Amino acid sequence: MNLSKILKNGFLILVASLVLTACATQKKTTGQTQGDVYTGTDSVEYLASGVKDRVFFATNETVLTTASRETLRKQAAWLRKNSKINVVLEGHADERGTREYNLALGERRANSAKDYLMTYGISSDRISVLSYGKERPVDSGSTPLSWSKNRRSVTVKAN
Amino acid sequence: MLFRYLFILLVIFPIKAFALIEVDITRGNLNPLPLAISPLSIDEKSKSSFKKILKKENIGIEISAVVENNLKQTGLFNPLNKDAFLQKPDIANLKPRFEDWNLIKAQALVTGKVTFVDEKLRVEFRLWDVLAGKEMMALAFTTVPSNWRRVGHIITDKVYERLTGEKGYFDTRIIYVSEEGPKTNRIKKLAIMDQDGFNNKFLTLGNELVLTPRFSPTNQMVTYLSYFRNLPRVYLLDIETGMQEVVGDFPGMTFAPRFSPDGKKIIMSFAKDGNSDIYTMDLENRIIERITNHPSIDTSPSFSPDGKFITFNSDRSKYQQIYVMDSNGKNVKRISFGNGLYGTPVWSPRGDLIAFTKLHKGKFYIGVMRADGSGERLLTENFYQEAPSWSPNGRVLIFYRETKTNSKGEGFSAKLWSIDLTGYNEKMVETETDASDPSWSSLLGN
Numbered sequence: 001m002n003l004s005k006i007l008k009n010g011f012l013i014l015v016a017s018l019v020l021t022a023c024a025t026q027k028k029t030t031g032q033t034q035g036d037v038y039t040g041t042d043s044v045e046y047l048a049s050g051v052k053d054r055v056f057f058a059t060n061e062t063v064l065t066t067a068s069r070e071t072l073r074k075q076a077a078w079l080r081k082n083s084k085i086n087v088v089l090e091g092h093a094d095e096r097g098t099r100e101y102n103l104a105l106g107e108r109r110a111n112s113a114k115d116y117l118m119t120y121g122i123s124s125d126r127i128s129v130l131s132y133g134k135e136r137p138v139d140s141g142s143t144p145l146s147w148s149k150n151r152r153s154v155t156v157k158a159n
Numbered sequence: 160m161l162f163r164y165l166f167i168l169l170v171i172f173p174i175k176a177f178a179l180i181e182v183d184i185t186r187g188n189l190n191p192l193p194l195a196i197s198p199l200s201i202d203e204k205s206k207s208s209f210k211k212i213l214k215k216e217n218i219g220i221e222i223s224a225v226v227e228n229n230l231k232q233t234g235l236f237n238p239l240n241k242d243a244f245l246q247k248p249d250i251a252n253l254k255p256r257f258e259d260w261n262l263i264k265a266q267a268l269v270t271g272k273v274t275f276v277d278e279k280l281r282v283e284f285r286l287w288d289v290l291a292g293k294e295m296m297a298l299a300f301t302t303v304p305s306n307w308r309r310v311g312h313i314i315t316d317k318v319y320e321r322l323t324g325e326k327g328y329f330d331t332r333i334i335y336v337s338e339e340g341p342k343t344n345r346i347k348k349l350a351i352m353d354q355d356g357f358n359n360k361f362l363t364l365g366n367e368l369v370l371t372p373r374f375s376p377t378n379q380m381v382t383y384l385s386y387f388r389n390l391p392r393v394y395l396l397d398i399e400t401g402m403q404e405v406v407g408d409f410p411g412m413t414f415a416p417r418f419s420p421d422g423k424k425i426i427m428s429f430a431k432d433g434n435s436d437i438y439t440m441d442l443e444n445r446i447i448e449r450i451t452n453h454p455s456i457d458t459s460p461s462f463s464p465d466g467k468f469i470t471f472n473s474d475r476s477k478y479q480q481i482y483v484m485d486s487n488g489k490n491v492k493r494i495s496f497g498n499g500l501y502g503t504p505v506w507s508p509r510g511d512l513i514a515f516t517k518l519h520k521g522k523f524y525i526g527v528m529r530a531d532g533s534g535e536r537l538l539t540e541n542f543y544q545e546a547p548s549w550s551p552n553g554r555v556l557i558f559y560r561e562t563k564t565n566s567k568g569e570g571f572s573a574k575l576w577s578i579d580l581t582g583y584n585e586k587m588v589e590t591e592t593d594a595s596d597p598s599w600s601s602l603l604g605n
Contacts, residue, residue: 104458107433108434
């Protein structure tokens with residue numbers, strides 16, 4: 001009991017210090033990004049009420065954040081209710097990478113979202129993946145905030 | 160028939176001249192060689208014949224202008240102003256008065272003559288060493304009149320080769336992606352032009368997104384990525400016939416294609432389930448071979464000119480770095496160890512160097528390193544630039560550069576640029592539209 005409590009506290013302290021380090025290394029807090037993952041709602045559309053259509057990624061990363069996983073769980077719930085709807089996951093990268101690598105990165109991001117939807121019971125037959133690399137930014141700016149909006153996987157109805 | 164033109168090339172006089180003039184192209188040339196390009200002389204009858212066919216007042220002057228512009232663009236030569244020339248073109252071609260050319264400080268002189276013979280264009284030209292008072296070279300060509308710009312390029316190749324000791328790169332073409340429209344929804348088309356920007360043609364209509372065209376070694380075919388029917392796949396395009404076909408039957412995205420040096424295979428990446436690996440497809444028997452098998456992103460493959468090795472970039476060490484392996488995928492070695500990320504490695508046609516894109520501290524660089532990773536040299540730094548492609552003689556790199564947009568997200572443009580291996584002579588390559596993903600052809604076969 002005690003030991004696990006200590007461990008738990010220790011873990012919390014560790015987490016707190018990690019968050020602090022992350023904050024310290026973060027260059028600018030815009031209120032719209034965390035780390036450099038976009039957390040705002042610009043450009044976000046909805047598949048249904050409360051079901052966001054996209055998730056965002058950190059630079060060069062394909063890992064889903066807590067917020068992204070929540071969005072995808074809602075998408076999965078919506079897809080389970082609408083079993084006739086198929087989707088395309090469109091993976092994108094920002095403009096700060098080479099074109100060919102970004103195509104692969106976009107594909108990997110979309111698959112990272114696909115895998116998560118599958119773990120929530122959506123059949124892979126209903127999901128296709130399409131990478132656009134850096135070819136279709138939503139924000140044409142050349143700022144870290146614009147780039148964060150462009151690093152995304154968007155779930156689009158296929159039918 | 161884009162490429163197969165008839166060229167009859169003959170040496171007028173077999174001359175063994177001593178190379179008295181030498182242009183050193185291995186260093187940045189701050190003192191370009193002053194040379195005079197006397198306009199090709201032309202008789203009145205030929206002049207009016209060509210005027211009728213080509214709608215050019217004086218084709219002799221036009222061809223010389225092609226040569227002059229080519230040589231000027233190298234940064235190695237300083238073509239002198241024609242107003243200062245004392246000797247008339249026809250007389251200069253017979254026997255230059257070297258004192259006159261010496262007076263205006265020309266070290267080399269190009270003279271020549273163009274005539275209309277049997278519906279064809281015949282050009283002879285001579286290269287003279289002014290200081291030594293000697294003829295260095297004399298050549299003649301016959302071709303169809305519509306080929307007149309290529310005649311200018313071939314003359315430039317010969318002059319360049321004679322004066323630098325290196326093969327030229329002027330009778331070549333660039334294939335690239337033409338871009339139009341807003342940054343968020345660019346319309347992209349394949350386009351091809353002469354290396355000096357003339358004779359631009361669009362090869363696709365812009366109905367689907369196209370990327371990364373690359374020439375086959377014989378310049379007849381192009382391999383590229385097309386989003387036809389929203390399925391990103393590697394395609395082959397025959398430039399002469401316009402025939403297109405998808406390369407291989409892959410259940411997912413194929414991208415980053417290039418030809419093998421013998422033109423028999425396409426090497427490319429295939430992405431599936433979040434993993435990109437490198438494959439080859441034999442164009443004759445359609446056999447597909449998997450070259451890498453690693454959970455990381457492996458892409459941008461490029462063969463060494465002897466076909467024995469492949470360079471590519473991979474993020475198997477967490478971030479994008481450059482690797483070299485045997486052509487069968489064995490003996491993978493990382494070669495980039497500097498600070499930052501490295502991508503788009505492309506082997507020099509000479510085999511000694513690999514050009515690359517580097518991203519470090521928010522800046523993009525085009526650089527070169529030896530095939531073992533040593534001797535890294537960065538040639539140019541910018542907000543965004545990538546995808547170098549070598550001139551066929553391995554002396555010049557062409558790449559594309561994108562601009563930063565303003566606070567409203569406006570002002571985006573993409574342009575082609577070139578730079579010498581020395582890091583000198585950086586300049587924009589003019590294109591009709593915005594442009595990216597350039598690929599340089601080999602010499603067209605003069």
